[in-house]
């Protein structure tokens with residue numbers, strides 16, 4: 417033990433460091449970006465200088481810096497900034513639906529598999545593996561083929577394709593949680609399995625599931641934007657980032673690169689920020705759980 | 708009627724390597740209001756006996772009877788679950804893992820009380836009574852387990868077990884993780900509760916000082932078999948099986964000690980435990 421003796425101030429400093437890991441700059445920056453976009457989406461009607469739908473055929477493809485149109489206009493003379501602000505709203509509706517549905521499906525399947533075990537686990541795991549083989553976009557295209565384009569059908573398609581990720585994660589964390597003594601204690605005190613699962617296990621694993629949802633949200637945003645870009649998602653004249661990309665093609669041919677660049681930049685910025693936050697949270701939970 | 712009776716109980720875990728039996732023809736009994744010590748090296752099957760009694764695991768053979776009721780694996784149905792829980796409860800070794808980290812201690816106890824049909828309005832009062840009984844106040848009742856010391860958590864876990872109103876309490880190394888002075892307090896609490904509530908105990912421990920202090924009889928378990936059984940005092944003074952002799956020699960006698968503590972000089976340990 418003598419070898420371990422060190423000045424107490426030094427010892428305190430090193431344990432202090434270990435307890436509070438250095439703040440992650442990109443994580444904080446990403447949180448800032450997301451807050452800024454959230455505010456923009458909520459306050460869109462207040463912030464937007466124009467009606468996002470009002471067409472001005474006399475002022476098409478105006479460059480950024482045009483008086484009254486800080487980011488310029490699109491091929492129909494609609495104000496880009498206003499459309500981006502309102503687009504922030506439309507663009508999160510789809511992923512929100514997708515993630516909500518996939519959480520319901522995934523958590524139910526994963527928790528049931530882990531909790532019941534036996535043949536139920538075997539069947540659910542097989543179904544999960546099967547769904548895993550389905551690319552999200554393909555599932556969404558199927559859904560559109562069946563139910564027509566719009567927000568809901570592609571979102572549900574994406575939800576089904578994403579649910580196995582949540583199911584697998586839920587299954588593994590529930591299996592770990594099952595061994596915890598306070599879960600065993602619930603059973604010995606006479607609580608039913610279902611009640612223990614819902615009131616003790618699920619609240620304790622919620623943080624890690626939420627972290628995974630944030631990551632999945634980013635992917636859903638990209639996939640749904642891609643569908644809108646292909647004309648299978650949100651329909652004109654709605655303001656939506658994916659749809660704006662789709663509509664920017666003719667402008668691009670005329671050299672008006674900004675019509676495409678701004679929605680693309682928004683999309684990339686938000687997705688990267690969401691991923692950074694989600695992965696960061698998953699990392700922290702992972703570390704905590706391993707301890 | 709006996710509080711607990713195991714007759715020729717055996718247990719082979721399905722996943723056990725080479726089909727090795729965790730318990731082999733174990734018979735033991737705890738009289739109403741008595742306290743039985745269960746001693747044995749790590750892996751000898753002590754916790755397995757607890758799990759079978761609690762209905763967490765079915766026995767592979769033999770008969771398990773608690774207060775006249777045969778036990779065989781998990782009780783089925785709400786009524787059976789509740790009735791079984793009222794027969795027998797357990798306090799685990801590690802108070803850091805036995806309480807839900809997201810639930811205030813008082814709420815955890817209230818929740819248990821309500822399951823056992825105490826009215827919502829009366830549950831809070833009863834929870835505070837139970838906590839007071841183990842020496843915890845209203846402030847601890849509103850605290851999350853993470854804010855309490857090991858000893859306080861263990862008391863909370865005891866209060867929670869008592870909330871069910873069991874006739875038998877299993878204590879699986881229930882004081883091993885506690886500080887020396889706290890061990891003494893908790894052991895005294897067990898002795899008090901035994902008188903006040905007429906509880907019977909199955910006291911699983913490595914610690915011979917603890918066995919001496921809180922049990923009347925003791926059973927020595929080795930590789931799933933009972934090798935010795937008798938009044939604690941005699942068993943410790945004149946062990947008949949060579950295994951018990953070896954076991955007694957390998958375990959330090961005297962003052963209860965925290966598991967990973969450096970060895971304390973007896974005099975120092977004595978003053979520490981008496982000063983509390």
Ligand SMILES: Nc1ncnc2c1ncn2[C@@H]1O[C@H](COP(=O)(O)OP(=O)(O)OP(=O)(O)O)[C@@H](O)[C@H]1O
Nearest residue numbers: 720722723729747748749750751752753754755756
């Ligand atoms: N779930 C299980 N599956 C397979 N084998 C198990 C299981 N639980 C316990 N065992 C085995 O059964 C034997 C008895 O284990 P048990 O936990 O009852 O010992 P113990 O006396 O409580 O030991 P300790 O003092 O370390 O707590 C050991 O050999 C152990 O490896």
Ligand SMILES: [Mg+2]
Nearest residue numbers: 753754755879
């Ligand atoms: Mg054990």
